[in-house]
Amino acid sequence: MAIAKALGYRLLRVPHPGALGEAHGAVFVGTTVFDDGVPAVANLDPAFLGALRRAAEDAAGDGIDFVVNSGWRSPAYQDQLLREAVVKHGSEEEAARWVATAETSAHVAGGAVDIGPPAARAWLSVHGAGYGLCQIYENEPWHYELRPDAVVNGCPPMYPDPSQDPRMRQ
Template identity: 70%
Template sequence: MSPILPSPRKAHRKVYWVIGIGLLVAMAAIGSALGYRSQDSSPPLYPSWSSSAASPPDVPGGEQRAGPGKNAPRRGPVGKGDGVVPDGVTVFNNAFPAVARLDQRLLAALRQAATDAAGDGIKFYVNSGWRSPAYQNQLLREAVSKYGSEEEAARWVATASTSLHVKGKAVDIGHPDAAKWLSEHGARYGLCQIYRNESWHYELRANASDRGCPPMYADPTQDPRTRR
């Protein structure tokens, strides 16, 4: 006896039903897997930079952040607030901290000398005056790079902890004619050249008007105030 076969229409309905059930089962499995992942407590693959487990990359032109346990100093650019001056700044320009933050007795002597020198057609420019420690450190790094060693650089640039510029007690005068005028007349104002290798570097010696300026050091390495 021949078996009774289902009609083609009923067979198609059965196939569709089986496929539908399969799709529902698959969707349920996927939903379950996603729900499990959302509860997973594993750390992210890429931790945020605020995490103590990682340090950020260097930021161009900005401060280099330190990794865990480090204390990297700031080495960003220095500017006007650190004592940097453009060309043409005179001893009368209080808009620049390099001038305004000089020792007031030194500044008063400079201005008196500059007023008198103007009668001879001489103008006092400030090539460098007060400096921040950051600026001084930068100048020292540049000097080491230029002269090839810390020992040779020390003949021209002191450390931030010993520099008379950082203390506001030294000024570098330009142009050469102004430095020459001070070398001849500065003692009467108490303004003295301190180092033979730096004709532009002047400091205040209050008794110089009576006794003259003291003997100069060959360079800053001979000055007990600036020895490392």
């Protein structure tokens, strides 16, 4: 990856060679919350994206960079991720602990982002509530959503995993 960056190449982060591409929400390695030309960023809810950008600007002052590993996803991309999770985890029930359906996914709605690297997640775990940015699932420390009330009340308790989130039972 370092060689590709040194040569000016951008590597598309997709699960496998046949995966849907950037137009469906796949991101290039090193994508940030400021990359307006990337659909995974551009299609995020505007209030959510604004909070992410304010947090990223403040984190940069602490020497921390936010990388978007996943943001908005098309329904087709979400369906593909779910199918892959069923194969990986052996059942729909186990897959639901990691991947939502297209109908229930906050990523498809433009309301979720998976942030890296670990230093950025650590920064958000300490400071995110001040921007309304909360980790939602205990098993997904990278997954953040906007909870505006968190600015005053702090982040709500996390669900153990997505299968315990009532929004996933639609």
